[in-house]
Amino acid sequence: MTTDEELRLAAESLGESVLVVGAGPTGAVAVDRVSDRPVPATDEAADPDAVVLAVDGSAPDSSLPDSEEVPAVPLSIAVVSLPARPTPDERELLETLGGLVDAVVLTPSTDTESLTDAVATFVSVVRDPGFVNLDLADARTVLADVDLAALGVGTSDRGSPADAVAEAFTSLPAGVETDPASGVLVDLVGGPAMSVEDVSDAVTAVRGRVGPDAHVIWGGAVAPELGDGVRVRLVVAGVTNARAAPGDPCPRCGATLSAYSLGGRTTLSCENCGYAGVSVRLRE
Structure with a gap:
């Protein structure tokens, strides 16, 4: 049984503020677009609980903030959209970002909208309420001691969690190796008919694609507009970049x-x- 205290703590965690900051022109546009979406984020909070830095990885000369410009918060990450082909300056960019934030989250990109989607997805995963919530504390658990993570999204119109998980892993940037992953946030969203068995199937499918010691934390929510479909959003932490x-x-x-x-x-x-x-x- 869920206690009143547990409900209070869950509500407080979902009320934590997330500040989204853009690096370079593309990152700035992405922040503006995120702020126009129905995601609870990006306000210029005086004391944010987390900072998300939006970075266009195809432009290594983007104006990254100085370390003093990144607020000291419990969790800071950079969401980096990687170009289709690796660039000679890519590793230098990722190393520089690693000195600015707690973890770098990689996502494939073809345009500014892709970076916007990735940032909005991460914020939504840790902020949207559900029948089991993922929150910033869960994100800190899997991201606190890693250098790189990757973000992926998959769907299944037939309501198959395993198929959605497979698509989510396929959507990760090619060249990102998930075998050494140390943790995964699994966010499963489905229609009214979604069951506990569906959640179990999704988690089992994720565990089959990472090491046996990976810490898997899941959350779930019902979205009537999905009908019989399901959507899986993953943050895979502790990956390696083989690009x-x-x-x-x-x-x-x-x-x-x-x-x-x-x-x-x-x-x-x-x-x-x-x-x-x-x-x-x-x-x-």
Whole structure:
């Protein structure tokens, strides 16, 4: 039985404020668009409980804030939209961001709207009420001790949680390895017919795609407009970034990788040791 105290704590956690800040022109536009959406976020709170930095990963020269400009809060993250192909400056950008925030959350992107969707999704996951809530405390639990995380969304019109989970993992940036994940936030939203068994199926499907020791925390909500469908939103924490680009260090000897294109494919090669491999991102 849920006690009055537990209900009070849950209500207070959902009332925590999230400040969204844009880095560079694209990030600023994304913040404006998020503020126009029906998500409980982005107010210029005097003492925010969390900060989300919206960053366009295709523009490494974006004007990132100084460390002094990021408020000292219980949780700070950067949501970074990665371009279709890795850039030589990508790792430097991610390392710089790692010094500004607690964790960097990666998401694929094709335009400003994709970054807007990603930021709005994260805020919605930790703020929207449901029959079981995910909140900022849960986000802190899985993100506190990791460098990288990834955000994915999947749906199933047939109401199959496992199919929605599979699509959510497929939507993660290619080249992001989830096997070493240390934790996952699983947010399942379905129609009125959604059952506890559906939640169990979703969590089981997630556990099948990460290591056995990953800490999986789930939440659920009913959305009548989904009908028989279900939607799964994932924040997979503790992932590794295997994307490689010309100029990155060779995984064998550490020298600089070069790129050669043939037949529409780009192969990365090391002139020092002879290593040759295709970037994970470019294999598809």
